[in-house]
Ligand SMILES: [Zn+2]
């Protein structure tokens with residue numbers, strides 16, 4: 001054999017052996033997750049039971065920390081001035097790979113793990129966005145990876161970020177602002193869904209505020225001329241914003257709830273409040289629309305003889321996609337594949353689907369992995385701010401019955417049932433395998449970083465949308 005041929009042969013053989021070794025390691029991690037499946041499912045179901053709201057996830061946060069600390073992770077609690085935020089770290093040196101873990105529930109929505117509508121007494125909150133699965137899954141992946149790092153003597157750091165209050169609290173933005181991601185090379189996340197996909201994704205930029213109007217109270221029949229209604233301020237603002245919808249760019253989303261509107265019709269209310277979300281794919285456009293909403297609130301106050309105070313509640317940037325990382329995630333998701341459902345689970349799904357507004361298209365639970373494509377999501381997430389600071393990618397797995405809207409009772413039901421647990425297992429395996437690839441192949445990280453820089457642009461400067469406010473630790477109280 002000539003020298004060059006021999007060298008080529010050697011390189012191919014080495015590549016084959018290292019690839020096979022990596023596959024063996026991946027199988028070991030998958031076996032670990034299979035072996036501890038019940039423990040991880042129990043963890044998720046405990047979080048589902050707690051159903052704690054943003055910044056008040058004390059028990060959920062503690063439970064995850066206990067699992068990580070008892071497995072040898074170094075846990076730092078109360079980071080970024082948020083009592084329920086934490087960082088659990090294992091290993092040392094670079095590269096540093098982060099995995100996000102959410103665990104907050106949603107207010108005002110309650111459901112048992114049954115396929116028909118069933119409100120749970122004395123439980124006003126529920127995991128309608130599947131964050132209990134998210135928190136438990138990421139923890140499970142981290143525990144599996146720790147075993148692998150020990151076994152293979154892997155250099156590098158694995159960091160699990162316990163990130164509270166995703167739902168309207170922007171917990172991760174404060175963690176980014178505190179510099180907790182400054183030395184991280186890549187970040188992975190996932191989300192509950194009705195399908196299995198690992199796409200490079202975008203999302204909408206999102207900013208919110210509470211507009212509090214104050215007026216003058218008076219007897220509504222005997223002396224209305226002496227009163228100035230704060231509710232009039234709220235209603236005027238809403239009316240003008242609703243007219244404004246015709247004159248904003250497409251893809252804008254504006255929604256509100258009246259959180260205070262007075263107590264009795266015979267008292268002119270001197271206090272009323274409306275809580276607004278504004279969204280758009282582009283941050284600069286969003287900020288222009290935001291300024292207009294602020295002007296509308298001031299005009300509403302002026303016209304009704306009231307005063308208004310706007311308090312910014314949260315702000316999330318869009319997701320910055322990273323195709324380099326998404327391809328790795330997609331390859332691993334394809335390797336893991338979907339799951340096989342039992343007859344009982346199929347029947348559960350059929351019954352849930354019969355509650356949908358359009359139940360005619362239901363064709364069963366989703367077990368295949370969808371081809372990779374750019375996903376322009378209509379939601380928003382505080383993962384966005386992470387993604388503009390560190391190359392980031394995520395995946396979705398089928399934890400819900402196809403056709404389920406997030407933030408619905410159907411999402412709580414399937415998320416508390418074995419369908420949710422099976423989807424979580426797929427995600428835990430995929431996250432873990434993707435970390436193995438990143439820690440084994442430094443080139444992947446450097447390619448992802450180059451793509452990240454190109455997408456951000458060279459003059460990019462990160463500015464949090466929520467300004468310098470402190471975490472709104474009481475926003476759900
Ligand atoms: Zn949500």
Ligand SMILES: [Zn+2]
Nearest residue numbers: 129130131191
């Ligand atoms: Zn969510």
